[in-house]
Amino acid sequence: MQVLKFGGSSVATPDAIRSVASILQAKKTNEPLVVVVSALGKITDQLLQCGSLAATGNVTYKELIQSITQRHLDMARELVPVAIQSSILSFIIQQFNELEDICNSVYHLKELSDRTIARILSFGEQLSSHIVSTYLNTHGITNTWLDATKHIVTDSNYLKAVVNFPATNKSIQSVIPKQSDGLWIVPGFIASDEEGRITILGRGGSDYTAAIFAAALQASVLEIWTDVSGMMTADPREVKHAKVISRISYQEAMELSHFGAKVIYPPTLQPAMQLNIPVWIKNTFAPEDHGTIIESNIVHTKGTICGISSIANISLISLEGSGMIGIPGYSKLLFETLASCEINVILITQASSEHSICVGIEASIATKAKKALDKAFAYEINRGMVNPIVVEQDLSIIALVGDNMKNHAGTSGKMFGALGRNGINVRAISQGSSERNISAVIASADVKKAINVLHEEFFETTYKQVNVFIIGTGNVGSRLLAQIKQQQAYLQKNANIQLRVIGIANSRRMLFEEHGIDLNQLDRLDSAEPMDLQAFINRIQTMNLRNSVFVDVTASNSVANTYADLFLKSISVVACNKIACSSAYNNYQHLKGMATDRHTSFLFETNVGAGLPVIGTLNDLLRSGDAINEIHAVLSGTLNFVFNNYDGTRSFATVVKQAQDEGYTEPDPRLDLGGTDVMRKIMILAREAGARLEMEQIVNHSFMPASCMEGSVENFYSEMERQEAHFKKLYTEATANGKKLKFVANYKNGEAAVGLQQIDPQHDFYHLYGKDNIVLFYTNRYKDQPMVIKGAGAGAEVTASGVFADIIRAASV
Missing domain, CATH: 3.30.2130.10 (VC0802-like)
Known part of the structure; x- marks a missing residue:
């Protein structure tokens, strides 16, 4: 004996019912089959609506009844040959005439009792099961229609009836002999009390009907046919990579169904479990799929949860x-x-x-x-x-x-x-x-x-999905996007990270794509919606995606001021922008504290040394129990480039302009030339080392004439040309002493200073070429010979790579 149940989606259309017939044709065996049928898809809700409309005095219930009637008539006309349609069409019309009479009474009385609701809802299964039975009989699959209300006995709780199993089992066993090879079609969901009044078994009760028959007949298997290929590890509408659970225990299935898994109605499992009848969930539209088997004594070999x-x-x-x-x-x-x-x-x-x-x-x-x-x-x-x-x-x-x-x-x-x-x-x-x-x-x-x-x-041991939002598409930002595009496939294959860029913005436009922006089509940003910083932040928070990382590749104070709002939603922040970490100490500490409290990342390696591992190394030293005593560094790739290329044959202003054109300077070069950028960097390092330091506490021995720092950037360049003698004198004096000019930052005993120094050939800073940076850490462990970090400290490509590395670190938390 096998019992099969077909849900509303499995009988929603003529093609779906043909699929049911194909499944039953393949099931031809010498043992009996009981097939339980739900109402056509969505019909139960529509029937309930008819009663509700009538009860509130809304006459449109008649139009809805007419629409439901027509759907059933159309279904029957398509499935049943014309020559023998009259019987099923007459039955459908008679049933809907009765339904309309009931609703008319409800309309006049303005009263809708539970008993009446049960009666109204019962029409769905009665009609669908008759249509399926008639179709099968006319296509060579002989069957007997069986009225469930005559055999499932319940109490008088009309909308969620409790089954009287002794009486029900006796009645079912009397009408379906185990030795027969027959096929019975049974309407699900409906039953009757001891007085013969219609009751229903609760929403989803067709599953329960099937289980009741399976238990009464001690079936070898109960099959639940639906529109999905079994129970899933999660709702596939919410989780793209949800997987089918091939085998699961009764207890696990009951827990999942209780907590929202709609594949099976929770009470279904109790009768099956008591008699150890396997329940097999299958897909009507993909019958070859294995589905999910629910039974006892399941041993899961992998994972702790199902x-x-x-x-x-x-x-x-x-x-x-x-x-x-x-x-x-x-x-x-x-x-x-x-x-x-x-x-x-x-x-x-x-x-x-x-x-x-x-x-x-x-x-x-x-x-x-x-x-x-x-x-x-x-x-x-x-x-x-x-x-x-x-x-x-x-x-x-x-x-x-x-x-x-x-x-x-x-x-x-x-x-x-x-x-x-x-x-x-x-x-x-x-x-x-x-x-x-x-x-x-x-x-x-x-x-x-x-x-x-x-x-x-x-479950997803293959990769971790990371969702990135980037503000800033200039020199560094554009190269960062190019690097991400180049490495996406590599990261997924070798680091188990699926990196998706969900949002991009510049000062003019912002673009979002919830499933990931195609980085081959970045020109879409040019025609995207106008940029609004607060709207950009709000969208990130509203999208509420897992493993979100916000990347600030700007020099904007306004963008830096959004970090706290992002931390409140546990969104990691990767900042190329130095403003937040060089702001007031209390704000710096507040942001770091928020990130820690919210179990998220605040990473800003590129604030010092572009792509060099300066801050990461400093933090590794501290975490391993060392202490930073002194820091000596050349931290401006711009200034190092300038002094390595200035020899008096070209004007100082010309060399600075070359550095800016090659992308080594801040957007405003005066931040580099005036020492402000280096002050920020040494302050960030000192703070990371544990010092409570503010910008105004740092001594700046500026080499720039005050007149150069006034007015606009254009005035800055023209004034440097006028002050060329000053710059040549600095160079000439250093050369005469056999030394090179380097802009040096020092931190010791809680104090910091920056300024231009003449460096002799024996110093670590002397052989520092191009745009390189160098940092010397003197610690308890590195007392006499410092730890040295040296390399390119400026440039869009290396800075972008540093930002990219921080994104990967944030993704790996």
């Missing part, structure tokens, strides 16, 4: 107060009150201090629950023994499910660590004693992000 599920539209009801501690009876009154109002509790959590109890319920009944609890605890609330009942809205539950979680340490830590790193706040936690389910209440706005984060953490 799936992730969720329940939306949850409210948390909190009862708390110091008067509860050590006093029995509060929990009893809470749950008795909710039970008396027929309010189902989905999740329960209680503090070990007994100071609070929190329950999760459906959001639609939260107001009803609060009103009842306020009344029940009025005495205690008035006397301050407990606080007024608190209701929190806009929440959802996410759940990890798996038999293997039992006795496997670390699953909870892995779950909450992944959520925390992505800024997903957990409002309540619950774990059953079976250790098969870990549930967490989170904001509904975070559900999609949370499910993807957890799926990536527990």
Whole structure:
């Protein structure tokens, strides 16, 4: 004996019903088959709407009935040969005449009872099963239509009836002999009480009907045919890479179905589990797919969890107060009150201090629950023994499910660590004693992000998806995008990182693409929407993507001021921009503290030395227990380039202009020439080393005439030309002494200074060519011979590579 159930999507169209026939044709065996059929797709909702419209006095229920009638007539006309259509068409018309009579009565009475709703909803399965039965009979698949309402006996809870299994089993066994090779078509969802009045088994009850028949007949297998190829590791509408679960235990399946997995109706599994009947979920439209087998004694060889599920539209009801501690009876009154109002509790959590109890319920009944609890605890609330009942809205539950979680340490830590790193706040936690389910209440706005984060953490061992937003497409930004484009395939193959650029902006335009911008089509930015910095930040926050990294490749104060808002959403920040880290010390510390508190990254390696590993090395020294005593450095690639190329044969202004044209200077070259940029860099290094240092505390021995620093950039260049004698004198004096000019930054004993120095040939700085930087760290471990970091310290390509490296570091957290 086999029992098969076909859901609404499996009978929604004539082609779908033909697919059902093909499946049954292939099932021809010597054992009997029972086929349970749902209503045509969406019909149950439409029937309920007919009753609701009639009850509110809205006459358009008649138009809706007519539309539903026509759909069924069209279905029958397409499936059944013309010569023998009259019987099924007459049946359909007769059924809808009866439905309209019922709705007319509801319209006049303005009353819609549960009993009437059950009767209205029953028409869907009655009609679909008759159409399927007739089609099969006319195409050589002989079958018998069986009225479920005559054999499934329930109580009189019309909308969610409780089955009388002894009476039901006896009735089903009397009409379907086990030794037969027949085929029975049965309408799902519907039953009747002992008085013969129509009841229904709850939404999704067709699955339950199939399970009832399977249990009564002790079937060898129960097959649930639907429009997906089995139960998935997560909702495929939310998680692109969700996988089919090939085998799963009854208990795991019940947990997943309870927490929102819509493939199977939760009560279905109970009758099957009691008799150890395998339940096989299959795809009507891809019958060759394996699907999911649900049975006992499943041993998962990989992973601790089998799936992730969720329940939306949850409210948390909190009862708390110091008067509860050590006093029995509060929990009893809470749950008795909710039970008396027929309010189902989905999740329960209680503090070990007994100071609070929190329950999760459906959001639609939260107001009803609060009103009842306020009344029940009025005495205690008035006397301050407990606080007024608190209701929190806009929440959802996410759940990890798996038999293997039992006795496997670390699953909870892995779950909450992944959520925390992505800024997903957990409002309540619950774990059953079976250790098969870990549930967490989170904001509904975070559900999609949370499910993807957890799926990536527990299932997607192939790669980690990182979503990048970049502001700044100038010299450095454009090269960064080119490097990302070049390395995307390499990173996915060799580093298990799928790097997607989701947003790009410059001073004029901004472009977003939720599934990743095609970096071969960056010209789309030119016609994208106008740039609005706050709108750009808001969009990043609203998209709420996992593993998000914001990249600032500007010199903008306004962009730097957005970092705190990004950290609040646990979005990592990679800053080429020096403004934030060289701002007031309190702001620098605040930003670093926020990043730490939010378990996210704040990386700014390129603030000092472009792509050189200066800050990273300094932090490695400190983390390993060393201490920074002195720092001596040439930190301006621009100034090093200028003094390496200035020999008096060309004007100093000409060499500076060459440095700017080759992309070595700040957008305003005066920041480099005046020493401001070097002051920022040595201050950042000193701060990273533990010093509390402000810009005004740094001594600047500037070599630039004051007149050069006034007015516009154009005035800057023209004034340098007029001051050429000053610059030539600096060069001539150093050359005469056998030395070279280098702009040096020093930090020692909490003090910092920058300025132009004559460097003799024995010094580490003497042989520093082109645009190179050099940093000497004197530490407790490197006392006599410093740790030296040397290399190109300016240029768009190396700076972009430093930013790129920070992005990868942020992605690897």
